[in-house]
Amino acid sequence: MAEKIQKTEEEWREQLTPEQYRVTREHGTERAFIGEYWDLKEEGVYRCVACGTPLFSSETKYDSSTGWPSFYAPIDQQNVETEEDRSLFFMLRTEVHCAVCGAHQGHVFDDGPEPTGLRYCINSASLDFDPETGPDE
Numbered sequence: 001m002a003e004k005i006q007k008t009e010e011e012w013r014e015q016l017t018p019e020q021y022r023v024t025r026e027h028g029t030e031r032a033f034i035g036e037y038w039d040l041k042e043e044g045v046y047r048c049v050a051c052g053t054p055l056f057s058s059e060t061k062y063d064s065s066t067g068w069p070s071f072y073a074p075i076d077q078q079n080v081e082t083e084e085d086r087s088l089f090f091m092l093r094t095e096v097h098c099a100v101c102g103a104h105q106g107h108v109f110d111d112g113p114e115p116t117g118l119r120y121c122i123n124s125a126s127l128d129f130d131p132e133t134g135p136d137e
Contacts, residue, residue, distance in 0.1 A: 004100060004102075005100055005101040007101075012024075012025050020050070024050050024126050025103070028123075030125050032066060034067075035067075035124025037124040037129055044057075044129055045129075045130045046127045046130075048126065049103070049127055049128045050101045051098060053099070054076070055075060056073075057071075057075050060072050062112075064119055068121045070112070072115070072119065073115075079100070080098065080099055081097055082096055082108060105127075106126065
């Protein structure tokens with residue numbers, strides 16, 4: 001895994017759009033069915049919008065009917081980290097973030113398809129799609 005990236009909040013604000021900053025740095029969530037990638041069917045790699053780390057492949061993307069891009073596995077488990085999220089008083093969730101820069105990506109749930117049974121429910125605003133790159137590059 002690459003060395004961890006650390007920037008000031010001012011540096012992140014200069015680099016990211018307001019929506020990307022809200023989602024990745026303030027742990028926001030975009031509304032369902034409005035993100036750029038929720039229904040994208042092209043082949044390629046979904047990278048962290050903040051640092052470019054490859055996180056998910058179109059090979060593991062599926063239609064979860066939730067309105068967010070959903071994947072049943074990351075490209076490399078070392079590229080994502082998870083932690084308990086109790087921000088909603090009535091629900092315990094598992095937050096997913098980029099292991100390199102800490103950017104909030106979304107959440108992972110245990111109601112996904114085989115072979116993992118997981119649903120990585122990810123915000124489009126936290127991703128950058130690369131149609132040129134295969135998952136092994």
